[in-house]
Amino acid sequence: MSQRVNLSTGAPWEAIIGYSRAVRIGNIIEVTGTVAADENGPVAVGDAYGQTKFIIEKIEKVLVQAGASLKDVVRTRLFVTDIAQWETYGRAHGEFFGEIRPCTTMVEISKLIAPEYLIEIEVTAILQEA
Structure with missing residues (x-):
């Protein structure tokens, strides 16, 4: 049985x-x-590209803690407050995942936990069996 x-x-x-x-x-x-937040609060306020990049870097850190990397990501889910900026979010996402190519969903939502946040991302990673 796998440990949680x-x-x-x-x-x-x-x-x-x-x-x-x-x-x-x-x-x-x-x-x-x-979301794009650090210990001092929101980061890259008003900047869809900057927030996306910051979030993926933040996710990468926790993946490393868990014994994984971005290369192990099989799915990303992007929740955005303005789908008209899809190319901007996508450009930042592509800089990290352009060669990895996980399954990806981007949906527009009415708002996030605070108005400063333009995007929220969650991921699933699967480590390959040895």
Whole structure:
């Protein structure tokens, strides 16, 4: 039986809401929805490209903690507040995933947790069996 490993950032919302930054069970890693925020708050406010890039770099860090990399990502889900900027989000996404080519979904939503956030991304990674 595979052991469950919950990865945390220590953010206060994790305990309040009851979630983990990422969860690994066996060779599967799920990364929770991620926005462009650091310990000081929103990053790249008003910049769809900058937020997308920041989020993917943030996701990459937790994947490494879980024993994976971006090359192990098989699905990305992008939730955006303005689908008209799809090319901008897509350009940043493509810089990281252009050769990896995970399954990807981009959908427009009415809003995220705070108005400064233009995009939220979650990913699924699967480590190849040895």
